Amino acid sequence: MEKSTIVVGVDDSERSFYALEWTLDHLFSQALENSRFNLVIVYAKPASTTAIGLSGHGLLTATADLLPVVEQDLKRMAAKVLEKAKQVCEAKSVNDAVYEVMEGDARYVLCEAVEKHQASVLVVGSHGYGTFKRTFLGSVSDYCAHHAHCSVLIVKKPKNKH
Numbered sequence: 205m206e207k208s209t210i211v212v213g214v215d216d217s218e219r220s221f222y223a224l225e226w227t228l229d230h231l232f233s234q235a236l237e238n239s240r241f242n243l244v245i246v247y248a249k250p251a252s253t254t255a256i257g258l259s260g261h262g263l264l265t266a267t268a269d270l271l272p273v274v275e276q277d278l279k280r281m282a283a284k285v286l287e288k289a290k291q292v293c294e295a296k297s298v299n300d301a302v303y304e305v306m307e308g309d310a311r312y313v314l315c316e317a318v319e320k321h322q323a324s325v326l327v328v329g330s331h332g333y334g335t336f337k338r339t340f341l342g343s344v345s346d347y348c349a350h351h352a353h354c355s356v357l358i359v360k361k362p363k364n365k366h
Contacts, residue, residue: 208324209242213314213344214289216281223329223359224289228296231325241325243301245289246317248310249282279305311347318352326352330360 212227214220224245232239252275282305293301306313318326328345345358 207240207242209244209321210325210327211244211246211314211317211321211323212327213246213248213310213317213329213348214285215247215310216285217329217331219329219331219361221288221292221329222361223327224292225296226359227327227357228293228298232296232298239298242321243293243298244304244317244321244323245286245293245301246304246306246314247282247285247289248313249278249305249307250309251307252278310344311351314344314348315352318354323354325355325357327357327359330358 210227210231212224214224227243231241232243252271286303286305290301290303293299304317306317308316314326314328317323326348328348330345331343345356349356349358
């Protein structure tokens with residue numbers, strides 16, 4: 205029987221790593237070889253021009269010198285996030301995961317990764333935004349729940365009780 209594929213979207217947030225750990229704890233056995241799933245971990249790297257626009261510099265002031273610097277920073281961030289994801293997986297004895305950086309908006313990148321890998325499940329963390337922030341910023345999990353061509357598991361980190 206062929207293994208199903210699970211795609212997990214990660215970013216540099218604590219909540220996305222909680223979702224990754226939850227996935228490993230609940231859906232994978234001690235070794236990936238014994239699991240019923242293949243694991244693909246995807247980081248959506250923003251395009252350099254998008255990152256410059258979001259940083260407040262504006263596209264009009266972006267010079268030929270600035271774009272390579274921003275691109276290098278974005279690549280460093282992607283490598284850092286995927287290295288952390290790899291460490292989390294290895295700590296849980298999952299050594300055969302596939303790690304990918306795909307450029308673009310996380311909403312579209314994750315749906316594209318689902319198609320590319322013919323995933324049966326997409327796992328994303330919930331940032332826990334309220335209605336206003338979710339409306340203003342957009343919700344990756346909400347978009348994926350409505351547009352991904354597979355089941356979407358939105359993992360919420362429990363709130364600390366005082």
